[in-house]
Amino acid sequence: MSKCFELVRKARRLASNLRFAEALTLAGCLGFKHARTKGSHHLLKRPDVAQVINLQPDRRNPGKAKKRQVEQLLVLYEQLGFLEER
Numbered sequence: 001m002s003k004c005f006e007l008v009r010k011a012r013r014l015a016s017n018l019r020f021a022e023a024l025t026l027a028g029c030l031g032f033k034h035a036r037t038k039g040s041h042h043l044l045k046r047p048d049v050a051q052v053i054n055l056q057p058d059r060r061n062p063g064k065a066k067k068r069q070v071e072q073l074l075v076l077y078e079q080l081g082f083l084e085e086r
Contacts, residue, residue, distance in 0.1 A: 004029035008077060015070040020057040023065035026073055027053055030080060051076070 007026045011018050018026075024034075024042065032044035032053055044053040053073070058066045 008074070008082075011070050011074055015074070016058075016061070016064065016067040018065050018070045019063055020055070020065045023055050023070055023073065026070075026077075027055065030073065030076055030082070049076075049080075 004026065007018070007022050007029065010022070011026065024044075027044050030046070032046045032049075035043045035045045035052070037043070040056045042055045044055065053069075053076075055069050056066060058064045
């Protein structure tokens with residue numbers, strides 16, 4: 001199974017358990033490219049998607065991504081029509 005699908009499965013099991021680096025990798029799997037960093041905010045864009053993704057580490061849970069931002073990535077995953085690998 002590819003790394004991208006593994007990350008989606010992990011995020012679906014428990015969104016608050018995804019590491020920040022994994023969230024950035026997942027955004028890359030969805031086709032988003034790093035646009036800029038402002039402080040702890042990592043802004044990512046995709047040319048054909050109007051929404052800009054803002055990812056930042058969770059201050060209360062070091063090394064992890066914020067749960068609601070991981071959930072936003074999962075919504076985009078569904079909206080962009082990525083298929084499950086079997």
